[in-house]
Amino acid sequence: MEENTENTERIQMSARKGFWMAVGCAGIIGLLAFGGVILQSGGFLTLAADFNEQQLPFSVAAWKGVRSGSPWLWGVDLGSSLITTFSFYNLGSPFFWLTLPFPVDSFPRLAGFLFILKYMTAAGSGYVYLRRFCGTPAAVTGALIYAFSGFQATNLMFSHFHDVVAFFPLLLTGLEDHLRENGKAELVFAAFLNCLVNYFFFVQSAVFLAVYFLFRADWRQPLRHTLRKAGGCLLCGAWGVCMAGILFLPSLLYVLGSERSAAVFSASDLMFPPEDLLHLAKGILLPADTMESLSAVKRYDFNSASCYLPLFGIAYALAYVMKKRDWLGKLLLLLAALSLFPAGNALFLLFRGTYQRWWYARVMMMALATARVLEAPEDYPVRRAIGTELGLIGLLAACIWLLARREDSGIHIYDGGYLRALFLCAVVGAGFLMLPFRGRHRSLILLGAACVFCAGTTALTLRAYRDHEWNPGEVKARFEAGLRLEIPEEQYRFNSSDNLLMMPGNAGGYGAFISTAENGSYRFSRLAGYYLVNNTGNGFRPDPLPRLLGGRYGILEEEDDGTSPEAVTAEGKVFRITEGEACPIGFAVDRWIREEDLLALPMEERAVALMHAFAADGETAGRLRDEGVPRLSGEESGALELEESIRRTVQDAVTDFHRDGKGFSCASAWDRDRFVYFSVPYDTGWRAEIDGSRAEIIPSGGMMVLRVPSGAHRIDFTYHTPGFGAGAALSGVSGLGFLLYRAAARRKKRRQRGPYCHPADGML
Numbered sequence: 001m002e003e004n005t006e007n008t009e010r011i012q013m014s015a016r017k018g019f020w021m022a023v024g025c026a027g028i029i030g031l032l033a034f035g036g037v038i039l040q041s042g043g044f045l046t047l048a049a050d051f052n053e054q055q056l057p058f059s060v061a062a063w064k065g066v067r068s069g070s071p072w073l074w075g076v077d078l079g080s081s082l083i084t085t086f087s088f089y090n091l092g093s094p095f096f097w098l099t100l101p102f103p104v105d106s107f108p109r110l111a112g113f114l115f116i117l118k119y120m121t122a123a124g125s126g127y128v129y130l131r132r133f134c135g136t137p138a139a140v141t142g143a144l145i146y147a148f149s150g151f152q153a154t155n156l157m158f159s160h161f162h163d164v165v166a167f168f169p170l171l172l173t174g175l176e177d178h179l180r181e182n183g184k185a186e187l188v189f190a191a192f193l194n195c196l197v198n199y200f201f202f203v204q205s206a207v208f209l210a211v212y213f214l215f216r217a218d219w220r221q222p223l224r225h226t227l228r229k230a231g232g233c234l235l236c237g238a239w240g241v242c243m244a245g246i247l248f249l250p251s252l253l254y255v256l257g258s259e260r261s262a263a264v265f266s267a268s269d270l271m272f273p274p275e276d277l278l279h280l281a282k283g284i285l286l287p288a289d290t291m292e293s294l295s296a297v298k299r300y301d302f303n304s305a306s307c308y309l310p311l312f313g314i315a316y317a318l319a320y321v322m323k324k325r326d327w328l329g330k331l332l333l334l335l336a337a338l339s340l341f342p343a344g345n346a347l348f349l350l351f352r353g354t355y356q357r358w359w360y361a362r363v364m365m366m367a368l369a370t371a372r373v374l375e376a377p378e379d380y381p382v383r384r385a386i387g388t389e390l391g392l393i394g395l396l397a398a399c400i401w402l403l404a405r406r407e408d409s410g411i412h413i414y415d416g417g418y419l420r421a422l423f424l425c426a427v428v429g430a431g432f433l434m435l436p437f438r439g440r441h442r443s444l445i446l447l448g449a450a451c452v453f454c455a456g457t458t459a460l461t462l463r464a465y466r467d468h469e470w471n472p473g474e475v476k477a478r479f480e481a482g483l484r485l486e487i488p489e490e491q492y493r494f495n496s497s498d499n500l501l502m503m504p505g506n507a508g509g510y511g512a513f514i515s516t517a518e519n520g521s522y523r524f525s526r527l528a529g530y531y532l533v534n535n536t537g538n539g540f541r542p543d544p545l546p547r548l549l550g551g552r553y554g555i556l557e558e559e560d561d562g563t564s565p566e567a568v569t570a571e572g573k574v575f576r577i578t579e580g581e582a583c584p585i586g587f588a589v590d591r592w593i594r595e596e597d598l599l600a601l602p603m604e605e606r607a608v609a610l611m612h613a614f615a616a617d618g619e620t621a622g623r624l625r626d627e628g629v630p631r632l633s634g635e636e637s638g639a640l641e642l643e644e645s646i647r648r649t650v651q652d653a654v655t656d657f658h659r660d661g662k663g664f665s666c667a668s669a670w671d672r673d674r675f676v677y678f679s680v681p682y683d684t685g686w687r688a689e690i691d692g693s694r695a696e697i698i699p700s701g702g703m704m705v706l707r708v709p710s711g712a713h714r715i716d717f718t719y720h721t722p723g724f725g726a727g728a729a730l731s732g733v734s735g736l737g738f739l740l741y742r743a744a745a746r747r748k749k750r751r752q753r754g755p756y757c758h759p760a761d762g763m764l
């Protein structure tokens with residue numbers, strides 16, 4: 001008995017040492033990969049594209065919303081809900097909450113260190129999962145190649161994707177614990193954490209867990225046993241989702257109310273075209289490319305198509321599949337097959353798209369297979385697998401270079417130097433694995449080499465993003481200017497959709513580059529005719545639209561000559577506020593126009609028509625017609641003049657307009673009943689009151705209209721996030737239940753604890 005206890009303690013000690021070794025190595029690798037960039041940038045990290053234009057301003061906007069307790073943010077698009085806007089990006093991330101004690105402008109200076117912390121977390125959680133299947137050295141190596149995979153590197157400009165990778169292995173660990181030891185707490189907590197961090201990726205993770213369960217369930221047992229286990233997993237997952245209800249329920253209501261939530265997959269998407277297959281092969285065989293400026297095959301691709309494992313590539317995973325057809329071998333084959341077809345990728349998104357953004361789960365399984373082979377390479381056809389990988393790399397190189405010479409192929413090489421570097425890394429890694437390592441130090445040599453490749457491939461992609469980024473000084477100047485910009489008059493907006501200028505401070509423009517703006521904004525953009533799924537303020541808007549939406553103030557960027565004390569200055573640049581003519585946010589109209597008539601107008605005439613009449617759908621139009629409210633016809637709207645229409649809205653504007661994080665208020669004093677059009681996105685969370693009495697809000701093409709009686713009145717709009725109260729209550733009750741269950745389980749475990757403990761116990 002004493003000997004068994006001593007062996008158990010040694011196993012636990014080895015597991016704990018391995019955990020901290022994985023976390024420590026990840027920290028060192030992260031410092032090596034990011035340290036130079038952090039120093040070079042002077043501590044203000046910029047990368048490219050979406051990182052600069054979204055991650056930087058979003059961090060500040062969310063920080064301000066949380067710190068001020070504001071459910072509504074005026075600086076995002078035309079106004080947007082804090083929770084539904086940022087629960088996809090950063091609001092549920094523990095890494096974001098670590099930034100809250102720091103000043104509002106700290107994120108760019110913390111971003112590099114947050115990346116490193118995310119890598120360390122991914123390595124730690126990955127190790128906990130892998131340690132259930134293999135020994136400490138192999139689990140450490142597998143955890144590191146998971147944390148620093150090509151999926152992570154290609155998604156550097158989407159830093160919130162790294163949060164998902166950091167916590168995903170906990171779901172697998174929790175599921176394993178439930179299947180093998182009938183544990184529940186780990187799976188409940190993992191579901192809670194992953195759902196809270198990102199509801200979109202949680203759906204992908206849940207679909208993958210369902211597939212994983214089919215391979216890991218013990219089908220030798222009676223069917224009722226398997227069904228009972230499946231039911232237990234579903235209940236644990238549901239419990240975790242309930243604990244995350246404070247963010248998940250509002251986000252769910254937002255998604256269900258979106259016109260963009262319908263399935264987009266169709267029968268025409270059954271096969272990838274040849275260039276896409278070549279692009280996928282490149283992402284599987286080579287280290288990560290940048291998404292916004294690819295080196296070859298395609299110029300741009302934002303689907304996260306990379307699953308390269310540093311040093312090992314697909315070699316050891318391929319060796320595992322060649323040798324074994326157990327649950328892992330079969331699962332790897334299935335995932336590989338699904339990756340090559342649009343329907344297979346769409347499965348993990350519930351057929352809402354064909355992104356490869358579920359590949360982090362595939363990376364985890366490849367890392368597990370690699371770790372299993374590392375433990376006993378002599379039992380697997382490693383050299384044959386490496387030869388196969390090298391052959392595939394050679395075939396890929398031949399296809400790219402031969403097809404790039406043909407003008408009609410559609411395949412191009414955009415950055416030959418970087419492409420050659422990617423091929424060189426892949427070939428050197430495979431060649432290194434061919435060396436005849438033997439003896440007790442073999443695992444340490446491969447671990448050291450894996451660390452070098454983790455740092456090198458991550459730094460390579462990071463450098464490529466930096467090389468293709470916009471002027472970092474300009475990004476920093478716009479960001480810091482945005483922190484200090486103030487809107488001169490609250491009833492208007494800036495004639496700008498620049499995230500860096502509009503979101504950090506108290507500005508606010510007429511649009512935003514964001515995927516989670518209010519559903520009302522997207523509905524309005526469809527009527528206006530300029531719809532883009534992730535940009536409500538794109539460059540295709542005709543001039544009248546920003547002016548309809550209150551875009552009165554422009555921003556003129558100049559070099560700082562030291563003579564502009566009244567302007568905002570940053571990084572040697574002056575940002576001067578200019579003024580033009582635009583409609584106020586709230587103004588009265590007396591007529592309505594059918595949505596069909598509005599859509600029939602040329603794009604440049606639609607905004608002018610809305611300065612005289614609000615859009616009405618079929619049901620609202622019927623009611624207004626019955627009430628005898630005058631209608632604006634399509635023929636009449638063609639004769640309206642822009643400047644005169646704007647002056648009319650200014651004359652009929654509401655007065656004493658004030659806005660804050662909870663809504664807005666204004667006053668009216670007309671001699672007859674009027675309809676007031678507010679260019680604020682409609683949401684069911686809005687409550688309107690006139691002189692303290694509830695008033696009906698009329699949805700109007702994504703915006704809001706209020707019927708206001710004659711005389712002097714006070715109008716108040718208050719915003720409450722739909723589902724937030726119920727979600728908070730759900731989180732509180734289910735969270736309390738979890739704590740009570742956990743406490744009871746711990747007491748029971750202490751009473752029944754025997755001499756044996758699982759080697760991974762205590763690692764969560």
